[in-house]
Amino acid sequence: MTVSTIQMPAHETTAQTGASLVVSTLERMGVDVVFGYPGGAIMPIYDAIAGSGVRHYLCRHEQGAAFAADAYARTSGKVGVCMATSGPGATNLVTGIANAMLDSVPMVCITGNVAQGVMGTDAFQEVDIMGVTMPLVKHSYLVRDAADIPAIIEEAFHIARSGRPGPVLIDLPKDIQFQTTAETRAFHLPNDNAIADSASIRAAADAIRSAKRPIIYIGGGAKISGAVETVREFAAMTGIPQVSTLNALGTIPTGQDNYLGMLGMHGTRAANDAVQASDLLIVVGARFDDRATGKLAEFAPNAGVIHFDVDASEIGKLRAVAVPVVGDLKPNLEALNRELAAGDTINVRDWSDQCRAQMAQCAVDYNAPGDGVFAPALLYQLSEMAGPSFIAACDVGQHQMWVAQHCAFSRPQAHITSGGLGAMGFGLPAGIGAKLADPDACVVTITGDGGVMMNIQELATVNRFKIPLKIVLLDNSRLGMVRQWQEFFFERNFSEIDLSDNPDFVKVAEAFGIEAFRIDHKDQVTDGLKRLLETDGPILAHVIINPEDNVWPLVPPGKNNSEMMEGSR
Amino acid sequence: MSNMIHIQIDRADGSLQRLIGLVERRGFEIHGMSMTDFHTGMGGDWRTLTLNVASRDGTRCVDNLGRQIDRLFGVRRVEDTASANAA
Numbered sequence: 001m002t003v004s005t006i007q008m009p010a011h012e013t014t015a016q017t018g019a020s021l022v023v024s025t026l027e028r029m030g031v032d033v034v035f036g037y038p039g040g041a042i043m044p045i046y047d048a049i050a051g052s053g054v055r056h057y058l059c060r061h062e063q064g065a066a067f068a069a070d071a072y073a074r075t076s077g078k079v080g081v082c083m084a085t086s087g088p089g090a091t092n093l094v095t096g097i098a099n100a101m102l103d104s105v106p107m108v109c110i111t112g113n114v115a116q117g118v119m120g121t122d123a124f125q126e127v128d129i130m131g132v133t134m135p136l137v138k139h140s141y142l143v144r145d146a147a148d149i150p151a152i153i154e155e156a157f158h159i160a161r162s163g164r165p166g167p168v169l170i171d172l173p174k175d176i177q178f179q180t181t182a183e184t185r186a187f188h189l190p191n192d193n194a195i196a197d198s199a200s201i202r203a204a205a206d207a208i209r210s211a212k213r214p215i216i217y218i219g220g221g222a223k224i225s226g227a228v229e230t231v232r233e234f235a236a237m238t239g240i241p242q243v244s245t246l247n248a249l250g251t252i253p254t255g256q257d258n259y260l261g262m263l264g265m266h267g268t269r270a271a272n273d274a275v276q277a278s279d280l281l282i283v284v285g286a287r288f289d290d291r292a293t294g295k296l297a298e299f300a301p302n303a304g305v306i307h308f309d310v311d312a313s314e315i316g317k318l319r320a321v322a323v324p325v326v327g328d329l330k331p332n333l334e335a336l337n338r339e340l341a342a343g344d345t346i347n348v349r350d351w352s353d354q355c356r357a358q359m360a361q362c363a364v365d366y367n368a369p370g371d372g373v374f375a376p377a378l379l380y381q382l383s384e385m386a387g388p389s390f391i392a393a394c395d396v397g398q399h400q401m402w403v404a405q406h407c408a409f410s411r412p413q414a415h416i417t418s419g420g421l422g423a424m425g426f427g428l429p430a431g432i433g434a435k436l437a438d439p440d441a442c443v444v445t446i447t448g449d450g451g452v453m454m455n456i457q458e459l460a461t462v463n464r465f466k467i468p469l470k471i472v473l474l475d476n477s478r479l480g481m482v483r484q485w486q487e488f489f490f491e492r493n494f495s496e497i498d499l500s501d502n503p504d505f506v507k508v509a510e511a512f513g514i515e516a517f518r519i520d521h522k523d524q525v526t527d528g529l530k531r532l533l534e535t536d537g538p539i540l541a542h543v544i545i546n547p548e549d550n551v552w553p554l555v556p557p558g559k560n561n562s563e564m565m566e567g568s569r
Numbered sequence: 570m571s572n573m574i575h576i577q578i579d580r581a582d583g584s585l586q587r588l589i590g591l592v593e594r595r596g597f598e599i600h601g602m603s604m605t606d607f608h609t610g611m612g613g614d615w616r617t618l619t620l621n622v623a624s625r626d627g628t629r630c631v632d633n634l635g636r637q638i639d640r641l642f643g644v645r646r647v648e649d650t651a652s653a654n655a656a
Contacts, residue, residue, distance in 0.1 A: 134587050135594055139642040142582040159642055313636035 018146035019044035019177040021184070022110065025153045027053045031081055033072060033436060035065035037092075039085025041125060042112025044177035057436065057465060060457035062089050064429040066096020067455070070105050071393060071416050071433030075441075079160050080433070083110040087125030090171075091132065095423055097167045098136045102420025103247060104224055106165035108156050109137075115175040116144070130171050138166030146179040164311040165224055196327040198335070203323045204282075204306045205339040211280035211304075213351045214240045217263070220247030220419065221285015221309060223412035225329040231284055234337055235259075238346040240282070241355040243271040245292050247419040248285075250409030258352050260359050264292035265555045266401040270359040272561035275300050283307045285329050288318040289420070298560035308332055364406065368569060371521055375399065375474050375545045376406040378525050382444065382472065383407035385529050390414055391443045393434050395427030395451030398480040401551045403446050413438075425454030431469045432461055442470070442533065449475040449502050459512035462538045470532050471514075471540040473505055476547040484550045488565070489557065509540040520544035571600055571623040572631040572649055579643035580607055580614035587641060588618065595637055596629040597622040615645055 016024065022045050026034070035057045038046040049056055059065040062084040073080030080100075084093050090111040100107040114123040130140050139159050141152050149172075156168040208214060222231045228251050235242050235252060242252050243263040252259040261268035263275055272294075275281070281303045286292070293299040296318060306323040307315055315324040325332050340346065368374035379402050383390055392407055394400045394417040409415050416434055418426040431445030452473055462469050479497040486494050509516035519528040519541055532541045546569070553564040578584050592599060601621035607614040622631065631649055639647045 130583050131586060134583060134590055140583065140587075144582070163640075311640065313633060313640055315633075315636070316630065317633050 015180050015182040017044065017048070017177065018143070018149055018172065018179045018181070019048040021146060021149040021181070022153065022172065022177070023048040023052045023054060025150045026081065029154065029157060031079075033057065034081045034083060035059055035068045035072070035433070036083035037062050037065055037085070037089060039089045039112070039125070041086035041114055041174050042083060042089070042110075042172075042177070044174065045083065045110070045112065045172070057432075057461065059429065059432075060460050061455060062092035063095055063425065064432075064455050064458040064461065066093045066107075066109065067099065067423075067426050067429035068433035068436075068458075068461075069107055069109075070096060070100050070103075071430035072437045073100075073105050073107055073433075074416050075391065075413055075434040075437035078106075078437075079157050080105065080107040081110070082107070084112075085125065086111060086113045086129070087127045089125075090127055090129035094133060094136065095421070095425075097133055097169065099418055099421040099423050099426065100167040101136050101138070103418070104165050104220065105167070106160040107167040108153070108160050109167060109169045111169065111171045112177065113142075113171050113173045116173045117175065119173065130169065133169050136167070137169050140169040140171070142171045143173070143176050146176050146181040147183045147185055149176075150184045164221075195331050196325045196335075200323065200325045201332065201335045201339050204308075204325055204336055205343065207280060207304060207306055207323055208238065208240075208282065208340065209344060209346060212348070213278045214238075214280040214282060214348060215275055215278040215300075215303075216240050216242040217245075217275065217281050217283045217286055218242060218248040218251050219245045219284060219286025220412075221329055222248055222251045225285065225310065227285070227330040227333055228412060230330055230333040230337065234333055234340075237337060237340060239348055239352050240346070241274055241352050243267070243275055245286050245289065245419070246404055246417060248412060249404055249415045250412035253410045254408040258356065260355055261362070262404055264289075264561065265294065266405065266551055266553065267292075267555075267561070268359070268362045268405075269553060269564055269566075270355060270362045272555070272564060273358060274355045275303075276560070276562045278303045281305050283309070284333070285309060287314050293318075294555045294561040294563075295559055365568075370546075371523070372546050373519060373522050373525060373543055374569070375543070375549060376402050377522075378472075378519075378529070378543065379403055379446070380406040380408075381525065382529055383409075385533055386442045386444065389441045391416065391434050391438065391441045393427055393431035393443060393445045394418070395445070395447035396422045396424045397448045397451055398476075398484065398549075398551050399446055399448045399474045401481075405551075424451040427451055428455050428458045428471070429461075431471065432458060432467055435467050435469050444470040444472055444532075446472045446474070448480065449473065449477060449499055449505070450479045452505070453502070456508065459509060459514055463513040467538060468536060469538050470535075471509075471538070472532070473540060473542050474545050475502065475505065475542060476545045476549065477502060478547045480547070480549075481551070483547070484554075487550070488554075505540070505542040509542075514538045514540055516540040516542060518542045518544065570627075571621050574620045574622060574631070574635060574638070575646075575648045576618045576620070576638060577615050577645040577647075578618060579612070579645065580616070581643050584643050585618075588638065588644070591637060591641065592620065592622060592634065595634055596625050597631075597634060598625050
């Protein structure tokens with residue numbers, strides 16, 4: 001794929017340094033928020049950013065900056081921007097870059113580097129960050145001439161948000177940041193969001209009309225392409241039951257008729273059984289991730305596949321596809337809806353009745369015995385009390401799955417999670433990014449005692465900028481998901497999962513200047529959540545839960561999705 | 570079974586590393602490689618790489634590899650011209 005198809009002639013402007021060009025180009029492109037951390041090799045850019053129109057949020061670790069930029073992008077629909085210095089600053093961004101790549105999040109990462117004259121000499125804080133991140137980015141640039149900076153930044157933004165979005169790295173040697181230039185070049189950028197041909201759409205419609213047990217399998221691409229309403233129209237028009245991946249939760253509102261919930265390892269039995277029994281999977285912006293499919297060879301064994309995706313390389317990557325529909329989801333699904341509306345009515349009522357009956361049997365009993373806090377019940381109540389502006393910024397682990405299973409989502413932006421990478425430490429900085437992107441939303445970071453410790457320094461960022469973020473810290477004094485797997489798949493050999501020497505999280509939060517309180521009894525949950533949601537400023541609820549509670553249901557690794565294990569706690 | 574893939578790719582920092590890294594990361598071995606000098610044309614310099622590749626475990630599809638290469642920025646054209654018996 002080539003982007004720089006037409007290189008425009010250079011034109012004269014007022015002389016500026018490379019650093020100044022970086023900031024002025026960001027301003028011109030409407031970037032108002034940047035997350036970062038300064039250092040030696042990026043000092044010229046930080047010199048230029050002071051007093052500019054770009055609001056810089058100083059995080060306390062570059063990984064926090066990258067995660068915050070990621071969540072800012074997911075919430076705002078804009079490109080997230082983060083920056084760091086060379087060497088350790090740049091390598092600290094790497095997990096955040098990988099996170100954005102695996103969840104297709106548009107992000108531009110700007111790194112300083114040592115001057116070109118000493119590149120390749122193992123200079124102080126020199127790392128080949130372009131080489132390090134090559135498998136993790138959609139594209140990357142090493143800037144060799146300050147005159148290219150505006151064009152490279154524009155191109156980077158275009159690449160980050162077009163087609164299948166992803167992170168783009170721009171590495172700027174220090175001498176380039178100091179270089180003065182009066183010439184800049186610009187590029188003409190093509191629109192590469194292709195639209196499928198009408199024959200594919202007709203073939204998809206024919207396959208849908210012929211199917212007896214179709215399922216719509218919705219992935220994160222639906223949100224990314226702005227196709228949420230179109231997917232909902234498609235589902236409503238046809239009455240075909242729907243399942244969702246983790247990253248697509250909220251595309252169909254929780255509890256909607258014919259919506260069977262999440263499929264996969266911790267999905268609902270109704271979703272998994274329906275997919276396994278289906279004769280046609282209509283895949284919308286999903287990628288047959290192993291956490292969704294279970295044992296791939298036995299996934300939906302009798303189903304043909306229609307695959308809508310903007311990324312042609314996803315077609316047939318893991319599952320043979322009968323009808324590929326490559327291109328931007330929204331216009332392609334709109335075309336499908338028109339094609340279906342023009343033909344015979346789809347009648348899958350017997351099948352959808354059967355699916356709904358099974359879904360009714362999946363109702364959760366939140367009345368757990370004992371006086372302790374039952375995390376699924378608390379999370380269910382939290383999303384009910386928070387209302388339609390609720391945004392859950394999840395960390396990774398058991399609580400992440402409980403959020404997916406028990407919180408209600410009416411829009412996909414309401415659920416921010418590290419789906420592909422599963423990066424512990426995401427929750428707290430993600431909450432920061434989401435709250436800054438949508439100040440009117442009720443943003444709640446939901447984290448665990450393992451995950452919160454991986455980026456706990458970002459409490460200082462919350463306090464510095466007085467970000468009114470709500471934090472629910474579910475503390476089982478264990479690495480709960482690892483403990484659960486050791487219990488069932490490693491003969492209860494509990495190895496290195498004990499976190500019972502955690503600090504007092506209430507005191508930790510207070511030391512960072514953040515109000516905090518503890519919930520350790522189920523009778524305290526309602527009042528505690530009320531306090532959490534009604535407090536104006538940042539606040540942390542430290543919730544003690546049973547270390548032996550597990551996430552149910554569960555498809556064991558290597559098994560197909562019909563072989564679910566179930567339990568009560 | 571090995572396949573010959575011809576790739577037209579722009580002159581840019583890291584372009585070869587990006588391409589070869591992708592091929593290996595996606596489960597293919599590179600059995601042979603050659604490349605032309607740079608040509609100058611619309612949008613800057615480019616050259617053609619020819620790779621002889623084979624799936625490491627015999628299960629990966631070269632068509633899919635071609636699509637993954639094609640989505641790299643700076644790649645102008647990808648052709649999978651012929652299949653040959655691998656040694």
